[in-house]
């Protein structure tokens with residue numbers, strides 16, 4: 383635990399939580415050793431639920447002993463369960479404490495979706511124990527379950543910590559400073575509470591010290607969402623241009639319910655990823671003509687003047703222009719102005735007919751290519767584009783097309799960008815095709831999104847360098 387405290391300090395933590403219930407100790411003096419030599423201010427916590435190895439009574443006695451010791455030693459914060467805080471013995475100790483602040487926590491698990499009424503009742507009960515800070519720990523099934531939590535954080539008059547556990551709860555921490563949460567939890571990596579962001583990401587990617595109630599929220603609405611490099615690109619770009627925004631991964635199951643729930647002006651813009659690009663069209667109040675023709679949106683902006691959701695597609699131009707640039711370079715016509723696209727007249731073979739596939743098919747067709755949704759009809763001068771998720775991490779050993787079949791292609795493009803060098807691209811390069819990585823599409827679509835999100839020019843060199851450094 384001491385080594386972890388040192389690590390937290392190096393990584394920039396302001397405060398550490400020492401979960402004494404996770405420690406094996408035979409005598410309270412061992413806990414003293416840890417608490418007495420602090421390198422960082424600490425929350426000393428002893429939670430009952432994770433320490434039910436011995437009998438409940440024995441467990442509660444140890445808990446009371448540890449918490450009382452921490453109070454005697456004047457640590458900055460002591461955290462306990464609501465049921466411990468309301469024990470008459472503990473009530474007395476709480477009322478006679480000196481400098482230590484008391485955090486009382488309640489764990490809400492199951493019992494239907496949280497509502498502001500339910501949360502308000504729990505907070506009032508916790509407050510009645512004489513606590514200084516209330517903490518709600520909630521298991522959420524859907525990202526939309528967090529809406530009443532954010533509402534509570536915004537309107538609650540007492541210091542409140544909200545921690546939603548599970549991968550759908552991640553934004554409860556990332557958006558904590560926006561809605562006025564008392565503190566934010568970050569992990570040191572490794573085995574920790576699921577859905578907890580790492581301390582390193584909080585400091586380096588999200589830079590929460592810049593987030594305040596005026597910060598506009600942007601996010602990637604997708605499932606899966608963890609693979610995306612969007613946060614490491616958009617957040618630094620916002621900071622770089624002094625734009626007050628935060629960009630977070632939003633693991634969304636039901637896209638309609640998501641937009642119905644988060645309808646406030648704070649939620650200013652969204653990237654849309656798999657599998658929501660097509661269904662998200664119906665969630666928009668207006669759709670840009672290009673996106674309408676494609677039948678998929680990958681960007682949605684809440685128009686500031688009337689709050690309407692406007693859908694766009696930055697995938698089409700980003701992928702097609704990346705392919706055109708590579709073809710021009712291959713043909714040695716780099717920099718020569720031409721009105722004809724090098725894609726014109728070519729056969730464009732497409733794997734994947736989802737949202738990204740639609741964008742590529744539309745773009746290739748509008749440039750005069752003959753588009754074939756994958757088949758085995760080989761001709762010279764063909765372009766192969768993978769717009770499916772085949773080969774994406776964690777399935778990076780897969781490829782949508784056998785190596786032998788790649789020999790027929792002049793150029794192979796992969797919309798997958800994690801990993802950067804997919805099996806498809808490696809094998810295409812081995813058989814002599816020109817390859818265009820999905821990283822190029824990712825950068826270009828994000829540049830388009832940045833312009834739509836902020837209304838300003840994207841810092842292209844900065845963003846390009848950022849993404850390339852990550853691979």
Ligand SMILES: O=C1C[C@@](O)(C(=O)O)C[C@@H](O)[C@@H]1O
Nearest residue numbers: 610611612653654655680697
């Ligand atoms: O295809 C992509 C990539 C993306 O899903 C991401 O991984 O960040 C974001 C989407 O908006 C974009 O269209």
